Amino acid sequence: MIYLFRHGKTVLNAQQRYQGGVDIGLSDEGVSQFKALATDFKSDLVSPKAISTIYCSPLRRARQSAELLQAVLGGHCKVEIRLELKEMSFGEFEGIEKSSIRQLYPDYYPQDWQNPYISMEVAFPQGESLSDVYQRIAGFCTEIEEDVSSNIVVGHGGVNKMLLARMLKLDAQAREKYVTFTQDYQDIIEINRQQGRASYRVIN
Incomplete structure (x- = not known):
């Protein structure tokens, strides 16, 4: 089993700004939100100790989220930073x-397009x-596909979207x-x- 988490919220999220490679930590709201999510996740697991590894992006917001998750699960699983998981x-x-994007880059988006990805x-x-x-x-996807243990990935919106597709x-x-x-x-x-x-399902 593989569980995909998106990192907790940041100040840039609250300000509705693009983050990408900007290395920013979690906001106070993000810490509280992610701790609650991790606690709910643990309560739903039959055996929290079955989780072997928490893979995460090298960006601070993902590393902080992975460490919070590790602590809530009891500290038995390791956190492994993977450069491939950095946000696009x-x-x-x-x-x-x-x-502001449409004003600053008027030729980039089709007029009726609402999603950031074209x-x-x-x-x-x-x-x-x-x-x-x-x-x-x-390469990372091939590696975790061959691993028979249960693992967690703490990533980002764009990266997780492509992980699921792969x-x-x-x-x-x-x-x-x-x-x-x-x-x-x-x-x-x-x-x-x-x-x-x-196959997949969304837990919330």
């Missing part, structure tokens, strides 16, 4: 309020595309449909692997 780069958008292949100005992230996490082995056409998939901060994605196939 939003390039020139990072630190900018989302409401397609798998379109990169943010001076940043990454979802396809870049999909390729970046390939684990489900979606083809190119199906991946395009996942461009608009969103994992809220209170959502835990449980991925079940059986006989080479994966």
Whole structure:
């Protein structure tokens, strides 16, 4: 079993600004929110000690979240930082309020488009595309697919979206449909692997 967590909230989240590679820690609200999420998760587990490893992004907000989760679960599982899990780069958008993007980059978004991601292949100005992230996490996904123990990944919205797409082995056409998939901060994605196939459900 694999459990995908999104890191807790930050001040930039509250300000509706793009984060990407900006290395910021959790806000007080984010700490409280993530502790509550971790506690609920532990209470629902049949055996918390079955969790072997918590993999996390190197960014502070993800590392803090992973350490909070480790403490709530009892400290038996290790936290392992993986560079591949760093959030996708939003390039020139990072630190900018989302409401200002259309004014500052009028030619980037289609007028009726509401999602920050346009397609798998379109990169943010001076940043990454979802396809870049999909390729970046390939080796990590193979590694955790071959691990028979139960593990946790504490990542980010863009990275977790592509992790799920890889684990489900979606083809190119199906991946395009996942461009608009969103994992809220209170959502835990449980991925079940059986006989080479994966399915998932959202726990919240």
